[in-house]
Amino acid sequence: MRRWTRSIGYLYVLRCGSRHSESLPTSPMPTTMPVILLTAVDFLLLLACLVALRDIASRRRRIGFPHPPGPRGLPLIGNVFGIPKSRPWLVYAQWAKKYGDIVSTTAMGQNIVILTSLKTARDLFEKRAANYSDRSTLPILKLLEWDWNVPFSRYSDRWRRARKIIERSMRPSAITQYRATQLAKVGAFLKALRSTPQDLREHIGLLQGSIIMSITYGYDVKDYDDKFLKVVDDMVRLGAPLILPGSCLYNDLPILGYLPAWLPGMGFKALAGYCRALGVEARSAPMQLVQEGLKNGTAAPSVTREHLRELEENGEADGAQGLDDIASASASLYPGDPYHRSLLNTALLMLAVCSWSRHRKPSNHLRLLLVHRLNLNGAKTAAVIATFFLVLANFPDVQRKAQAEVDAISRRQRLPDRDDRLNLPYINALIQELLRWHTIIPLGIPHATLKDDIYEGYSIPKGSIVIANAWAILHDPDVYPDPDTYNPERYLTEDGQFKEDLAIAANFGFGKRVCPGRHFADSTLYLIVVSVLSTFSVRKAQDSVQDSSEIRMTDLFTDAPLSRPERFACSITPRDDIALDLISGVSA
Numbered sequence: 001m002r003r004w005t006r007s008i009g010y011l012y013v014l015r016c017g018s019r020h021s022e023s024l025p026t027s028p029m030p031t032t033m034p035v036i037l038l039t040a041v042d043f044l045l046l047l048a049c050l051v052a053l054r055d056i057a058s059r060r061r062r063i064g065f066p067h068p069p070g071p072r073g074l075p076l077i078g079n080v081f082g083i084p085k086s087r088p089w090l091v092y093a094q095w096a097k098k099y100g101d102i103v104s105t106t107a108m109g110q111n112i113v114i115l116t117s118l119k120t121a122r123d124l125f126e127k128r129a130a131n132y133s134d135r136s137t138l139p140i141l142k143l144l145e146w147d148w149n150v151p152f153s154r155y156s157d158r159w160r161r162a163r164k165i166i167e168r169s170m171r172p173s174a175i176t177q178y179r180a181t182q183l184a185k186v187g188a189f190l191k192a193l194r195s196t197p198q199d200l201r202e203h204i205g206l207l208q209g210s211i212i213m214s215i216t217y218g219y220d221v222k223d224y225d226d227k228f229l230k231v232v233d234d235m236v237r238l239g240a241p242l243i244l245p246g247s248c249l250y251n252d253l254p255i256l257g258y259l260p261a262w263l264p265g266m267g268f269k270a271l272a273g274y275c276r277a278l279g280v281e282a283r284s285a286p287m288q289l290v291q292e293g294l295k296n297g298t299a300a301p302s303v304t305r306e307h308l309r310e311l312e313e314n315g316e317a318d319g320a321q322g323l324d325d326i327a328s329a330s331a332s333l334y335p336g337d338p339y340h341r342s343l344l345n346t347a348l349l350m351l352a353v354c355s356w357s358r359h360r361k362p363s364n365h366l367r368l369l370l371v372h373r374l375n376l377n378g379a380k381t382a383a384v385i386a387t388f389f390l391v392l393a394n395f396p397d398v399q400r401k402a403q404a405e406v407d408a409i410s411r412r413q414r415l416p417d418r419d420d421r422l423n424l425p426y427i428n429a430l431i432q433e434l435l436r437w438h439t440i441i442p443l444g445i446p447h448a449t450l451k452d453d454i455y456e457g458y459s460i461p462k463g464s465i466v467i468a469n470a471w472a473i474l475h476d477p478d479v480y481p482d483p484d485t486y487n488p489e490r491y492l493t494e495d496g497q498f499k500e501d502l503a504i505a506a507n508f509g510f511g512k513r514v515c516p517g518r519h520f521a522d523s524t525l526y527l528i529v530v531s532v533l534s535t536f537s538v539r540k541a542q543d544s545v546q547d548s549s550e551i552r553m554t555d556l557f558t559d560a561p562l563s564r565p566e567r568f569a570c571s572i573t574p575r576d577d578i579a580l581d582l583i584s585g586v587s588a
């Protein structure tokens with residue numbers, strides 16, 4: 001129906017265009033202006049009729065089964081003005097209190113379903129995975145040509161093949177081979193933190209990016225301004241705002257795609273073109289490096305090298321599909337950073353658009369601006385690491401208890417290792433509470449349905465966007481008393497044993513789309529937590545000392561789909577001379 005709507009709209013514009021050109025044949029300017037004005041008004045009417053027809057058609061299909069309850073909004077446009085733009089997870093949690101665990105709403109004919117319990121999320125995403133594992137069909141994604149990118153990819157054979165490659169490289173038995181890399185990069189992180197603690201953010205970004213690039217391509221990221229990291233960061237940072245709800249009119253009016261790029265308001269076309277080009281570069285440049293290394297025998301061990309070798313052994317080295325799958329899988333492992341929506345960035349986005357449309361490739365000047373001003377490397381694991389530092393600064397008691405446990409196991413003669421984990425209940429509780437207290441992707445990545453469905457007497461139409469509100473699930477006061485308080489003790493038994501909470505998995509999504517990097521993220525996080533606790537003291541900056549009971553969650557974290565700590569001031573100093581020796585002793 002959506003495709004049908006778009007093609008009718010297109011034909012309609014063409015028809016109007018020719019009608020007006022016939023009446024005003026002589027001058028090109030007067031012919032185009034009325035065409036655009038009339039088309040816009042007429043088109044809105046036509047669109048309204050089409051949305052109404054679609055509603056009627058889909059209602060007929062589901063006669064007898066209502067939509068799940070929820071705010072309905074206005075006729076035709078639905079709840080378009082009620083879709084929350086700011087911290088939507090909080091608003092959706094309020095809706096759940098009013099309407100229940102399964103809420104639905106619509107915006108411009110798009111059905112949106114929000115799940116607010118583990119049961120509903122598992123019932124749909126896991127037990128009915130074949131229907132609930134698609135992704136959104138936002139028109140802008142086609143312009144961006146990001147379908148190679150596994151998290152955005154539709155539920156297709158291409159996604160299945162790339163996902164399989166990632167799963168093989170990221171399953172628990174495979175990730176043990178990356179341990180040496182993790183240890184070396186964590187060692188480099190400790191040394192960098194000792195030298196320039198004020199650059200915490202940059203060090204975290206570099207840590208995350210360098211681990212992933214090393215295991216994926218065998219490529220050694222030396223500094224924060226690395227060219228490969230930059231390409232992905234720019235791509236995601238500039239492109240992601242286009243896919244946020246309500247941020248790009250083209251997603252609601254795909255007909256705009258047929259208007260020329262020079263018209264006011266059509267900047268999204270140039271921006272999408274720029275991000276598309278960055279995507280091509282992000283996918284091909286590091287992969288070429290590995291391919292060349294394989295030819296001349298210098299390729300360092302890496303996930304990409306192993307998959308390319310395997311392809312060669314199977315006699316498929318020149319197979320376009322095999323190479324395409326490896327390129328997609330590898331480039332999907334470093335996800336970049338979709339955060340950044342400040343005014344400064346908006347100005348830079350405009351610059352990007354102007355520059356791109358004029359020259360069709362970014363000018364050096366623009367690239368420099370992007371590199372220096374939009375520089376917030378790292379992504380999901382990095383956001384949790386930043387949260388860890390925020391916790392240490394704000395909750396000194398937690399830091400003290402965690403350090404006592406780590407010191408008891410290592411006797412301060414070494415950094416704790418993976419094998420110590422079973423004997424560190426407080427550390428496990430601290431990590432689990434980190435993931436609960438602030439869910440860095442509060443709404444996960446939305447899934448979409450492939451066909452009509454009926455669930456608990458409610459109708460969920462084909463093409464619905466289905467969101468699990470992980471934040472609300474992990475802040476349910478009936479399950480987690482005083483949910484906004486950071487309290488690792490909630491995960492300890494009376495005799496101090498660690499209690500695992502299976503609901504924490506909601507952080508990593510569900511079903512066939514569940515995060516394939518979750519085991520790797522967990523092992524990286526553990527190493528960082530124990531290494532930092534062994535060597536550094538983190539304190540809140542003197543001028544911002546505040547009672548921990550006064551801390552408001554919304555002041556601490558950004559309002560973005562990937563919600564990470566706001567900038568915060570803290571002091572990070574080596575604990576003592578023993579800590580300095582430990583830092584000097586680690587190999588980096």
Ligand code: HEM
Nearest residue numbers: 150151333380381444445507508509510513514515517521
């Ligand atoms: C704490 C760190 C992380 C968190 C909280 C996280 C969370 C998520 C979430 C919520 C999703 C969407 C799942 C869904 O659609 O149901 C996802 C997808 C994904 N994650 Fe992660 N992730 C983390 C780290 C990583 C790492 C380190 C990697 C790679 C090495 C990775 C690779 C991916 C990929 C490729 C997908 C797309 C899966 C698909 O669509 O099939 N993630 N992640």
